[in-house]
Amino acid sequence: MSGTIQSPQFRNYKLYMLFWRASLSSRPEGQVMSPATASVQRKPNVLFIGEKPLPDSPTARLASILRTQGFQTNLETNSCSLLTWIKYVNAADAMILITYRCFGFRRMAKILFGVLVGVPLIRRWAGTDVMNCLENSSDRWFARSLNCLVTLNIAAAPHLCEELASIGINSVFLPSSPDLSKILPTSCPRLAGRDILVYMPVHKASLFNELMLNHVFRVNRDIGFIVVGCEDGLRFSEHDNVRVFGWIDDMKEIYPQVGCLLRVSLHDGLPRMVLESLLQCKYVIYSKPMPGCWLAGTFEEIQSCIELYRSVEIINREGIDAVKRILGDGLEERLAETIRQVIQAKTLKVHKQ
Structure with a gap:
């Protein structure tokens, strides 16, 4: 009308x-x-x-x-x-x-x-x-x-x-x-970087166990941690052993500094960062059962894996084969x-x- x-x-x-x-x-x-x-x-x-x-x-x-x-x-x-x-x-x-x-x-x-x-x-x-x-x-x-x-x-x-x-x-x-062009070839049989990589976006702090991570950082002051995906640069400023980065498009400068990835989340899919770390023969402490990774969901289990990581000198040779089994x-x-x-x-x- x-x-x-x-x-x-x-x-x-x-x-x-x-x-x-x-x-x-x-x-x-x-x-x-x-x-x-x-x-x-x-x-x-x-x-x-x-x-x-x-x-x-x-x-x-x-x-x-x-x-x-x-x-x-x-x-x-x-x-x-x-x-x-x-x-x-x-x-x-x-x-x-x-x-x-x-x-x-x-x-x-x-x-x-x-x-x-x-x-x-x-x-x-x-x-x-x-x-x-x-x-x-x-x-x-x-x-x-x-x-x-x-x-x-x-x-x-x-x-x-x-x-x-x-x-x-x-x-x-x-x-x-994973984008294989972003994967650095691993030729040295020994670990180069010794820091531990952590992914912790602020808007998903509870999903990625921020409180537990703070405890891990506090207890392991002799180990360096690199936190990526964190939009708040002052989020972990109380810890001298933690460096915080925001969203990083290219991880090529970060991966050589680390020998291990710590990812403990309440729910996950098949994270690209886990696959990329394994392909570069890094150790992975992960909250889900996955080939090539150390399984850890509680603080005690994480701490046990970190102690194991302290004792290793060689790269995680099982990482590449594990990814091949996962992806086909x-x-x-x-x-x-x-x-x-x-x-x-x-x-x-x-x-x-």
């Missing part, structure tokens, strides 16, 4: 419906060609949505891997306009979602729009996102509701698959691949093939219709 006042949400829905109709007529013909014909004409295009694409984020790493495997990628940001999003979706063969909490209408509308025009949605689970669903009923409800739009869930660790299954979400295990062969190729299969299945379905 003329003169009716419409809410912003209603106007947004009308806008998206108009854009959807317009996109149906402008979507590239390659999207409904046979897979063989489409592959000759252009590279498959993957659109990332959700996580802020920082240089060392899972989004940036996955996008980099796919580009080396012959994909084109686009990264969505919150500032992305509707018209830019339409352009991204029109070019996309698949969307990959990485998100850790519930999100608002704008992002949900973007995802709905992509699914409506036939772009399959793949969700990547890293660890914190699964924990939030287990502990928070709102996140759990949101994840279950969103799952009806998801073609495939990929989890970074086997135990994440089990945890997702407990809330009714099926997934496949496909671990994260051809991980990056397997990731690319999994996404190609999702795209191919969707293309065949559209082609038959």
Whole structure:
């Protein structure tokens, strides 16, 4: 009716419906060609949505891997306009979602729009996102509701698959691949650096056992500790044996100074820092059972592992073999093939219709 006042949400829905109709007529013909014909004409295009694409984020790493495997990628940001999003979706063969909490209408509308025009949605689970669903009923409800739009869930660790299954979400295990260009070769059989590396972001202080870490620092004053990911430079200023760094994009300057990684968290996926440390033959004190690592969850267990670390002089030769057992062969190729299969299945379905 003329003169009716419409809410912003209603106007947004009308806008998206108009854009959807317009996109149906402008979507590239390659999207409904046979897979063989489409592959000759252009590279498959993957659109990332959700996580802020920082240089060392899972989004940036996955996008980099796919580009080396012959994909084109686009990264969505919150500032992305509707018209830019339409352009991204029109070019996309698949969307990959990485998100850790519930999100608002704008992002949900973007995802709905992509699914409506036939772009399959793949969700990547890293660890914190699964924990939030287990502990928070709102996140759990949101994840279950969103799952009806998801073609495939990929989890970074086997135990994440089990945890997702407990809330009714099926997934496949496909671990994260560390960036081997950032791994320094280890030629010396003896440990060079003796400091212990610790990851402790301030906004996740309780998750990474800050109180226990303070006790560890206090008791082991003869050992140097390097804390990374800590946005507060004065966080551990009471300890003379602790150096604090914020977010570090390239750990190449840090790894040579350390011989051990200490990571004791309440919940985890398959941390890249653990894999990178093992690949460089560092010792790892970790709160989850994992090949090549020393298992420790309590202060007493951590202290026992630190005493063991004091006594060793040679590098952790089991580290590289442990990572190979965890990741398996051809991980990056397997990731690319999994996404190609999702795209191919969707293309065949559209082609038959």
